[in-house]
Structures are given as structure tokens and as C-alpha cells.
Amino acid sequence: MSVPHALLALLSEGPKYGLRLQNEFESRTGEVWPLNVGQVYTTLQRLERDGLVASEGDGERSRKRYAITAAGAEELAGWLRTPPELVPPPRDELVIKVLVALQIPGIDVREILQAHRRHVIEVMQRYTKIKAEAAEDDVPLALVADAELFRLEAIVRWLDAADARLKQLPSPTPAAPAGVPEPTRSTEVSR
Amino acid sequence: MTSALELRHVSKIYGSGPSEVRALSEVDLTVERGELVAVMGPSGSGKSTLLTIAGSLEEPTSGEVLVEGTELTDISRSDRAKLRRRSIGFVFQDFNLLPGLTALENVTLPLELDGTRARPAQETGLDALEALDVAEHADRFPDELSGGERQRVALARAIVGKRGLLLADEPTGALDSLNGEAVMRLLRAATRRGVAGVVVTHEAYLASWADRVVFLRDGHVVDQTLAPSGPESLLAAG
Numbered sequence: 488m489s490v491p492h493a494l495l496a497l498l499s500e501g502p503k504y505g506l507r508l509q510n511e512f513e514s515r516t517g518e519v520w521p522l523n524v525g526q527v528y529t530t531l532q533r534l535e536r537d538g539l540v541a542s543e544g545d546g547e548r549s550r551k552r553y554a555i556t557a558a559g560a561e562e563l564a565g566w567l568r569t570p571p572e573l574v575p576p577p578r579d580e581l582v583i584k585v586l587v588a589l590q591i592p593g594i595d596v597r598e599i600l601q602a603h604r605r606h607v608i609e610v611m612q613r614y615t616k617i618k619a620e621a622a623e624d625d626v627p628l629a630l631v632a633d634a635e636l637f638r639l640e641a642i643v644r645w646l647d648a649a650d651a652r653l654k655q656l657p658s659p660t661p662a663a664p665a666g667v668p669e670p671t672r673s674t675e676v677s678r
Numbered sequence: 679m680t681s682a683l684e685l686r687h688v689s690k691i692y693g694s695g696p697s698e699v700r701a702l703s704e705v706d707l708t709v710e711r712g713e714l715v716a717v718m719g720p721s722g723s724g725k726s727t728l729l730t731i732a733g734s735l736e737e738p739t740s741g742e743v744l745v746e747g748t749e750l751t752d753i754s755r756s757d758r759a760k761l762r763r764r765s766i767g768f769v770f771q772d773f774n775l776l777p778g779l780t781a782l783e784n785v786t787l788p789l790e791l792d793g794t795r796a797r798p799a800q801e802t803g804l805d806a807l808e809a810l811d812v813a814e815h816a817d818r819f820p821d822e823l824s825g826g827e828r829q830r831v832a833l834a835r836a837i838v839g840k841r842g843l844l845l846a847d848e849p850t851g852a853l854d855s856l857n858g859e860a861v862m863r864l865l866r867a868a869t870r871r872g873v874a875g876v877v878v879t880h881e882a883y884l885a886s887w888a889d890r891v892v893f894l895r896d897g898h899v900v901d902q903t904l905a906p907s908g909p910e911s912l913l914a915a916g
Contacts, residue, residue, distance in 0.1 A: 637883070
């Protein structure tokens with residue numbers, strides 16, 4: 488989330504004080520993305536240094552009112568159309584953990600996959616709860632919650648695919664809990 | 679208080695000898711009224727078998743199934759059918775509304791099959807349509823309804839009368855995300871009115887509407903989510 492551009496967008500409605508910018512940012516993102524007031528002021532300082540906003544009033548930072556400049560409006564318009572960075576970070580922690588687990592003898596990798604799957608779905612349940620308890624016409628909140636939910640769902644899909652790939656490998660550890668006979672055949676039986 | 683649904687050590691084996699397939703192994707699952715449980719797992723994990731056994735459409739090879747406290751194998755076949763008609767509502771992927779019947783007739787059909795007379799059946803059916811906000815379409819035929827309205831009628835049929843258990847197998851089918859979400863909202867609302875719901879899905883986006891997610895693998899319940907905490911914990915973590 489680009490905080491500078493979100494603040495420019497809020498200022499394009501008219502001049503505002505820092506505290507109000509913080510409140511509006513949080514309420515419009517359904518409070519899913521918290522932002523502390525210190526972050527707001529340091530961002531505003533940088534924007535002012537770059538000529539993208541101008542402040543009026545002096546003394547304490549909380550008494551300054553900020554307005555977007557023409558350069559700021561131009562920057563915002565350009566940013567809206569710039570594709571976001573889609574290349575993922577070079578090392579994904581979850582992928583690394585699973586790769587490491589594969590190297591350790593005797594470890595049940597599918598059990599590790601399940602631990603992560605459960606955790607991701609628990610986080611998804613919390614975002615869905617936010618959405619479920621909000622007014623149905625709260626579109627900004629639904630957009631923010633959906634963005635997180637679909638990102639997390641992609642992780643679950645990766646875990647599912649990893650699980651299916653590992654199932655094809657000869658397993659050194661029994662997949663079933665102790666004491667329960669293993670399925671003699673694992674063809675599709677339920678549909 | 680008795681649970682709406684209780685599976686105790688339920689196993690299901692198809693075939694025998696070398697072609698034996700163990701679809702469910704020693705599954706324990708309890709669902710209370712007011713609770714929505716999602717069952718997730720890959721194809722072949724036993725999800726649909728679990729649902730058909732819970733709905734008494736199929737018998738377990740071993741173990742016990744209790745619906746609202748009644749052990750299904752203890753009662754006669756006809757009593758089981760009666761219990762199914764009175765206590766269990768099913769929602770299918772393609773809604774399965776009968777095209778020759780109006781929305782209201784579709785909803786009252788299970789009541790009339792069970793011997794309820796036409797007038798009280800209609801009143802109960804209208805209540806169910808009203809609960810799902812489609813009472814004004816009571817006299818329309820399924821092909822005169824939008825996809826979303828058909829979903830609501832199918833859900834009304836599943837909750838009509840005093841059904842305490844709602845079983846849904848991939849109820850969002852091929853619907854897009856938002857229509858799928860609408861179905862989950864309706865299922866959640868039904869459970870909030872006191873029904874117990876079990877929904878089988880392979881989509882995490884939809885399963886996350888449930889109060890609890892149960893994970894099946896190779897016929898075993900391998901895991902389940904903890905009760906979700908409030909949204910506050912998300913903000914604190916952010």
C-alpha cells in the first residue's frame with residue numbers, strides 16, 4: 488500500500504490536517520490497514536519536501552493544514568495508471584520452509600503443509616468476519632478485505648498443489664495417524 | 679442439550695478385497711445448532727461421503743450417526759426417511775428446483791410429502807421464502823427467476839419448517855465469487871437463526887465464512903480451525 492499516494496488522494500478532496508488524514512485513511516480501508524499518526528506526519532514532510540503538497544500554518548505539526556499541489560495531482564494521476572510491482576520477493580518464507588522440510592529425513596511434510604493451511608484459513612476467517620459484520624454496502628471495506636482474502640487464498644492453493652505433488656511421491660512416513668489402517672487405494676471415491 | 683449432528687467413529691468402506699476403498703475412517707464430528715461448519719479436502723478425501731452419511735442418504739459401514747439426538751441405525755428405514763424429510767435440508771450445486779412447480783410449490787413439496795396439509799404447508803413455505811427475501815416471487819416458476827433468486831428459493835426449501843440441519847455440497851457450484859459469497863451469507867444467516875449447517879467446499883474463500891473449518895484427508899479428519907477470534911487481533915497484528 489502506497490501511503491504517500493493514499494494521502495495525496497485524500498488531499499485531492501481539499502486541504503486537511505494530519506489527524507483527519509489518518510482517520511480518513513483508516514475508515515476508508517475498513518481499518519484493515521492501521522496507520523499511526525507519526526507515519527502520516529513523516530510522509531507529509533517528505534511529500535512537502537518533494538513539492539507534492541504544501542502546508543499552511545506554523546508551529547506544531549498538528550496545527551498545519553496540508554493541500555495537494557499541481558505537481559502532486561500529476562504524480563497521483565500517473566501513479567494510478569502505473570502497474571504495481573508484480574514480481575514477488577525473491578525468497579518466499581513459506582516456500583523455503585517447505586523446501587527445507589523436504590530435506591529433513593523422517594519429517595511429515597504434509598503435516599507441515601496442513602499446519603500452514605490451517606493458519607492461513609484462520610486468518611481468512613478473521614477477514615471474512617470483518618466483511619460479514621460490516622454493512623453490505625460498505626464497498627471500500629469489502630474491496631480491502633477481498634484483496635487480502637484472495638492473496639491468502641492463493642497461498643492455500645499453492646499448499647493444496649504442493650500436497651497433491653507430495654502425495655505422488657513414495658512416502659517415507661505413514662500419512663495416516665497411527666493405529667488407523669491406511670486406505671488401500673486412494674482413487675476418487677466421494678463424488 | 680443434544681447436538682444437531684453427531685458422527686461417532688464413522689467409517690465407510692466401498693467394495694471388498696483388493697478393490698476395497700476406505701472413504702471415511704473413524705470420523706468424529708459434532709455440529710451444534712447455530713454453527714456453520716465447512717468441510718474442506720482434496721477430491722477423494724471423503725467430503726461428499728461424509729455429507730451423504732450425515733444426511734442419512736447412505737449408511738456408514740461402522741460407527742454412529744445422530745441427528746438431533748436420534749441414532750439413525752436404531753430406527754426403521756421409513757422412520758429414517760421421515761426424519762430426513764422433517765429435520766434435514768439439502769442444498770445442491772445446481773439447486774435442483776423442479777421446473778414445473780412454482781417457487782412456493784418447490785418449497786412446500788417436502789412438507790406435503792410429509793403429510794402436512796396444503797394450507798399450513800403454504801403458510802410455512804411463505805415464511806421460509808420471506809426469511810430469504812423472495813416471498814414476492816412465490817408464484818413464479820424457476821425459469822422466471824434470476825440465478826440469485828433460484829439460489830434463495832433452493833435455500834428456502836432447505837430450511838422450510840423446523841429443519842435443524844442444513845447440508846450443502848459445493849452449494850456455490852460454478853457461481854462467480856460474489857454470487858458464491860451471497861450463498862455463504864445466506865447459509866450463515868440461516869445458522870444464526872438456529873440451524874446447524876455443514877457445507878462441503880474446496881474453496882478457501884467460501885470456507886472462511888464458516889465458524890469452523892474441518893480438514894479431511896484420505897478419509898480422516900486431520901485438523902480443524904480454532905474458533906475465530908475477533909477482528910481486533912488482525913489489527914493488532916498489522
